[in-house]
Amino acid sequence: MRSSNDSIVVAELRRRLFTGDLRPGLPVNIADVADDLGISTAPVRDALMRLSERGLINRVEGRGFFVAVTPDHEASELLGILHNIITLAIEKSRLPNGLDRDEVSPDNPPSLILTGHDQLNEMLERICSPTVAAIAVSVADRLWDVRRRIADHAGRACPEARLVAAIMRLLARSDRPRAKRLVDIAYKSSQKFLLKQMVNG
Known part of the structure; x- marks a missing residue:
């Protein structure tokens, strides 16, 4: 034990x-x-x-x-897998498990919704089935260094936390199209960042 x-x-x-x-x-x-x-x-x-x-x-x-080190070209592939999992989860999702609409109202700041450095993993566990969530969390974990570098590059505190909070608010309102667009924007931005790293590295 x-x-x-x-x-x-x-x-x-x-x-x-x-x-x-x-x-x-x-x-x-x-x-x-x-x-x-x-x-x-x-x-x-x-x-x-x-x-x-x-x-x-x-x-x-x-x-x-x-x-552990995940080369950027592998990270790019893993980002694609994670993007597909999240997109499919959003398409099939209803109100995330254990999430009340009031919990993600504009009156509640993101830090009160999901705290710590595992916001993305917690979101995955809420919107995916247990089996898929385990796979998605494993993929997200292997992207830890890329996630950290993107946060450093953004130059502002907790960009991932704010992204996750925004997605969860949209899902709480059943606005799946906008949630998917937000995920697409984040994915394309991350891939663009990785491409620059590979070209300059």
């Missing part, structure tokens, strides 16, 4: 990935993370194993754990 410490460490490591504290290709020092959190190394190792199963961390036999 997984301990609560494991979940806490997973959440902290994911936060460090999305904020850029952990960089692609670099090793993760288990002892340092354990010291930072004031815990033993065992839950840190367990958390890294869980993240390696989701493609966020690579485990190299005899060398330890490293932050």
Whole structure:
């Protein structure tokens, strides 16, 4: 059985990935993370194993754990898959599970709707079936570095959180066409960003 410490460490490591504290290709020092959190190394190792199963961390036999790298050309393909999943989910969606229309009214700021760095994943779990959501979250996780770089490039706080909140508000009003257009715009913008990175890289 997984301990609560494991979940806490997973959440902290994911936060460090999305904020850029952990960089692609670099090793993760288990002892340092354990010291930072004031815990033993065992839950840190367990958390890294869980993240390696989701493609966020690579485990190299005899060398330890490293932050996973998704090449931009692969990220471009993954973005296409994620775009298709979200578009289909929106087409089939009704009011997202557990979401009341008042919860996404203009009087409620986005930060009160979905908080933390997993806004996109939470949206996927709300609008997709459990099986599809698991696939979509896995794809989104593998895009963590691209998502972080796009946020950095945007130069403003939480662009992804605002995007997710806007989509959820539209779905709460059953305005699927506008929600799909918003997803299309975000997808094209992300692909344009990746193309520039590949050309300039």
